[in-house]
Amino acid sequence: MSDTQAVEYLWLDGEGIPLSEANFPISTISASASTSVFEGIRGYWNQEVEQLYVFRCDEHMRRFDNSMKMVWMDRKFSTDDLVSAGLGLLRTNGARKNFYIRGMAFNSGRGFFAEAQNLATHLLLETLPIESHLGAIKRLDCCVSSWTRIADHIMPPRIKAGPNYANNRRALQEARINGYDDAILLNTQGKVSETTGACVFVIRDGRVMTSPVTSGILESITRATLIRLFDEQLELPVLERDIDRTELYIADEVFCCGTGREIAAVSSVDRFPVGDGEIGPITQQIVSLYRSVVHGEQSEYQKWCTPVW
Numbered sequence: 001m002s003d004t005q006a007v008e009y010l011w012l013d014g015e016g017i018p019l020s021e022a023n024f025p026i027s028t029i030s031a032s033a034s035t036s037v038f039e040g041i042r043g044y045w046n047q048e049v050e051q052l053y054v055f056r057c058d059e060h061m062r063r064f065d066n067s068m069k070m071v072w073m074d075r076k077f078s079t080d081d082l083v084s085a086g087l088g089l090l091r092t093n094g095a096r097k098n099f100y101i102r103g104m105a106f107n108s109g110r111g112f113f114a115e116a117q118n119l120a121t122h123l124l125l126e127t128l129p130i131e132s133h134l135g136a137i138k139r140l141d142c143c144v145s146s147w148t149r150i151a152d153h154i155m156p157p158r159i160k161a162g163p164n165y166a167n168n169r170r171a172l173q174e175a176r177i178n179g180y181d182d183a184i185l186l187n188t189q190g191k192v193s194e195t196t197g198a199c200v201f202v203i204r205d206g207r208v209m210t211s212p213v214t215s216g217i218l219e220s221i222t223r224a225t226l227i228r229l230f231d232e233q234l235e236l237p238v239l240e241r242d243i244d245r246t247e248l249y250i251a252d253e254v255f256c257c258g259t260g261r262e263i264a265a266v267s268s269v270d271r272f273p274v275g276d277g278e279i280g281p282i283t284q285q286i287v288s289l290y291r292s293v294v295h296g297e298q299s300e301y302q303k304w305c306t307p308v309w
């Protein structure tokens with residue numbers, strides 16, 4: 001996915017406008033750099049019924065609204081308004097394949113970083129085509145980052161804020177330079193938090209575990225979805241508890257999950273193979289279940305899939 005793939009129309013402050021007309025004064029950069037919050041939502045195309053299903057759109061828009069609240073932004077649109085705007089934009093852009101909605105709330109004005117206040121808030125939605133890897137599960141070689149995850153009392157990871165991602169980017173760039181696909185960050189307590197864009201699940205002796213929402217993670221909607229699916233469909237209640245670094249080294253399976261990342265198997269951590277380095281059975285099971293849920297094939301979870309057409 002890249003910005004060059006952006007389709008023609010955007011939704012800006014309540015109106016659909018062509019990309020070429022969405023112009024802001026360059027001075028907007030200084031305020032928006034320190035205050036922006038964003039959201040990412042996937043729509044899955046189901047070829048069988050020729051329908052695009054947006055996955056857990058309400059929950060994503062609610063998190064978007066909470067992010068705006070926590071950075072003192074004006075919130076002129078309700079969650080319902082944002083859901084209809086997102087769906088409307090997908091229709092305007094003729095979305096008939098897998099698509100992504102990116103929401104961005106930013107400030108304009110001449111404020112500078114910490115002084116930026118009482119600035120105008122703008123809300124932008126854009127839609128981008130995106131590939132899915134749920135058909136062929138991705139495998140990632142990860143390191144534990146030398147960088148520490150930001151904490152709630154420093155820069156709350158619960159807020160999906162642009163500036164937070166300076167931390168994630170630092171970890172990801174370092175990982176890539178050192179030949180890894182991604183990094184797992186430890187929090188200020190030295191416990192596993194998350195990767196640079198996804199939450200972590202660890203499986204050992206048939207027990208599924210994930211770090212708690214107080215461990216310096218984004219309150220991931222995919223994580224919450226998988227906790228429900230493990231419990232309700234696979235009879236594997238997930239234990240939410242602190243995870244040590246070395247538990248990653250001796251786990252049978254590790255995977256990470258997120259809207260963009262979907263579900264990816266972690267095949268090694270710090271070059272220690274996870275299990276036998278292959279995709280484990282529980283990971284395979286949850287991927288195939290998740291794949292059918294997001295495509296609107298499971299009646300019990302249809303409520304999570306909003307049809308666009």
Ligand code: PMP
Pocket residue numbers: 040168194195196197198199217218219220221222223257258259260
């Ligand atoms: N953690 C971080 C840092 C992320 O950027 C994301 C992606 N939004 C996630 C976790 C996963 O969250 P979600 O499942 O809601 O997409």
